[in-house]
Amino acid sequence: MAFHGRSEASIARYTAAVYDTPCIDLCAFDGKTGFCTGCYRTRAEAREWRKMTDHWRHLILNERPRRQVKLGRGTSQAPKHD
Structure with missing residues (x-):
C-alpha cells in the first residue's frame, strides 16, 4: 500500500532516517x-535514545528549537521537526 505516492519501503527508510540519532x-x-551543545539532548536522552x-x-x-534558544544558538521562530 502506498501513502501519498510513496511505497511502504520508502516510508520505512524515511522514518528510520528521521529518528536516527x-x-x-x-x-x-x-x-x-x-x-x-551539539545535538541539544540531555545526557539521559542521549543514553536512552x-x-x-x-x-x-x-x-x-x-x-530542539527551544533548547537552542536557551543555549543562545537559535531563534524562537525556528521551524518544528515534523
Whole structure:
C-alpha cells in the first residue's frame, strides 16, 4: 500500500532516517541547562535514545528549537521537526 505516492519501503527508510540519532559527535554538555551543545539532548536522552519509542524521539526533536534558544544558538521562530 502506498501513502501519498510513496511505497511502504520508502516510508520505512524515511522514518528510520528521521529518528536516527541526532548526535553530531560534538558531545559537550552545558552546565546550566544540561543540554548537549551539539545535538541539544540531555545526557539521559542521549543514553536512552535507541531504547525510546518514535513518539518520545519525536517529542525530543521538536524541543530542539527551544533548547537552542536557551543555549543562545537559535531563534524562537525556528521551524518544528515534523
